[in-house]
Amino acid sequence: MSEIHPNQRVAVLADSQNLYHTAQSMYTRNIDYAALLEESVSDRELTRAIAYVIRADAPEEESFFDALVDIGFETQIKDIKTFPDGSKKADWDVGICLDAITLANHVDTIVLCTGDGDFTRLCHHLKHEGVRIEVICFAESTADELVEAADSFVDMSEDTDRFLL
Template identity: 30%
Template structure:
């Protein structure tokens, strides 16, 4: 069994659609790859000055930290720095990226497999360095993952496509997938969805007709429909069972990461 380490860039994940993700599901994802998790580290910044001045904010942040720790993660906190910009406005800046990179390199000596949770292209050199040491390196991210980082990984996991990683959103579709085949002229395609965390846990026979996809409540043309495949757009939809075990996607829309909860946290 592979010895695994998990290193999560919390700021990057939550800023790009991962707010509310289940940390226990991330550990399950790693274990499904045939690995035993030896190290699980989560890196994030913290504004201790604001925590001292704002009891409500402090309570919310500490509660969030406890959620992460209860799932078995070691939380690595980096104090944000305050500065004044060119217009005289107070700003905050900070990143725990350096801590993540250093610890990943140091701890990799005793690991076979690393799951890096981040879409930050600055980690490209880290991924290559770990691979040069003979480690398998997979990437987990949500929106805005750098192309080079995604391509360099041994395997890339798109967070929104992993079942039960994100909380359900009742007002929108219950499934997420991407179009792997499209007939532009006739206006239909087939979707691939993940049914689990294993390599072969996929279903790729879900039929989608152009009339079942809309943008802002409006139908799209065939060229735009075909571009959904070319851009590997994540599509959110409901499933309608048909005779003979066939299924079709209905009420399909482009998946839009929800940032409402993250904005609430920052208030």
């Protein structure tokens, strides 16, 4: 594990669907992405910040995407898929993993903003490559194995006035 230092290069990967659903179900509020990015970078050198979002033709989603860009995030946008039986699917797990692995040679730390335990194996791989892994999410919805795999964990539930709008 690399230690935190002032010139540390950081990439922030935000699983917006995971964050959104947790914030809505637990607090009926939205994520403050400016505060999330500020906490993630913490006076280090930001290399990339990517927010992975789903286009579901919801009202005001384009203004949300624009706001993310204004804050400093690149947006990766995927259209929601609707199947013949009416079920819907949209996730960025593979895209987040590919970007994290690609960025690993260019950063010292990757901050995963998600509670999804599917990223546990990714954490192990990146740590083996010498990358520090930090996770920021709500403890109540974050998989224990993801917290254990990370070098550090920030529980957004401990400061909802900061992390929620």
